[in-house]
Amino acid sequence: MISTDSTHSTDPADLVGLLHARGQRATPQRLVVLRELRRRRRHASADEIGQSIRDELPGTSMPTVYAALDLLVELGLVRRIDTGAGAALYDAGTEPHQHTVCRRCGRVDDLDVEVDADPLRRASGNAGFTAQAIEIIVAGICPECAGA
Numbered sequence: 001m002i003s004t005d006s007t008h009s010t011d012p013a014d015l016v017g018l019l020h021a022r023g024q025r026a027t028p029q030r031l032v033v034l035r036e037l038r039r040r041r042r043h044a045s046a047d048e049i050g051q052s053i054r055d056e057l058p059g060t061s062m063p064t065v066y067a068a069l070d071l072l073v074e075l076g077l078v079r080r081i082d083t084g085a086g087a088a089l090y091d092a093g094t095e096p097h098q099h100t101v102c103r104r105c106g107r108v109d110d111l112d113v114e115v116d117a118d119p120l121r122r123a124s125g126n127a128g129f130t131a132q133a134i135e136i137i138v139a140g141i142c143p144e145c146a147g148a
Contacts, residue, residue, distance in 0.1 A: 011035075018075050029053075029060055033068040034092075037078060043089040043099075043108045083108055083137055098135065102142035111138060 012034045016026040032053050037044060044052075050065040069090055072078035079091040083101045089108055098111040117134040124131045 015072070015075070015077060018077070027068075028057060029064050030068045030071065032057055032060075033065060034072055034077060037072075037090055038092040041092070043081060043091050045087040045089055047087065049090070081108065081135070081137075084139075098138065100138045100140065100142070102145055103139055104141055104145040107142045107144075109142075 012026075012031045015031065015034050019026045019030070033049055036049055036052050040052075046062065046065050046069055049069070050060065050062050053060060053065070069078065069080070073080045073090075076094060077092075079094055081089045081091055081099060083089065083099065083106075085101055085103070085106045085108075091110075093110060096115075098113060098115060100109050100111050101107070115134075115136055120134050121131050
């Protein structure tokens with residue numbers, strides 16, 4: 001299991017170890033994408049990550065950014081969040097948590113609450129579905145939009 005403490009550090013040593021164990025290279029693009037997402041400590045789109053790393057790695061293409069993000073998700077170092085409100089977002093916080101999404105401005109925030117997913121897993125299993133992940137998104141209006 002991968003330690004969630006990695007989200008508190010921008011050091012990509014865990015990525016280097018995982019890549020080498022798979023016989024893959026720790027490319028500068030992969031390392032910088034992970035470091036940038038961890039540095040932000042908030043959700044970000046692939047486009048935001050791509051723009052942020054352009055100064056450090058000029059010429060990095062968006063397909064390279066997407067490929068790096070897909071690999072980071074596959075390795076369990078990053079979560080992909082499909083909010084249904086635009087582009088997918090990426091989250092360096094891999095510990096179990098849910099999200100709130102504002103239907104007006106699209107803001108996405110962590111919702112740190114323990115959720116018993118066993119009934120959902122059982123119901124999906126009874127329907128012949130093999131659940132690989134259960135994520136709950138609470139949609140509504142954020143405090144800023146509600147006050148406007």
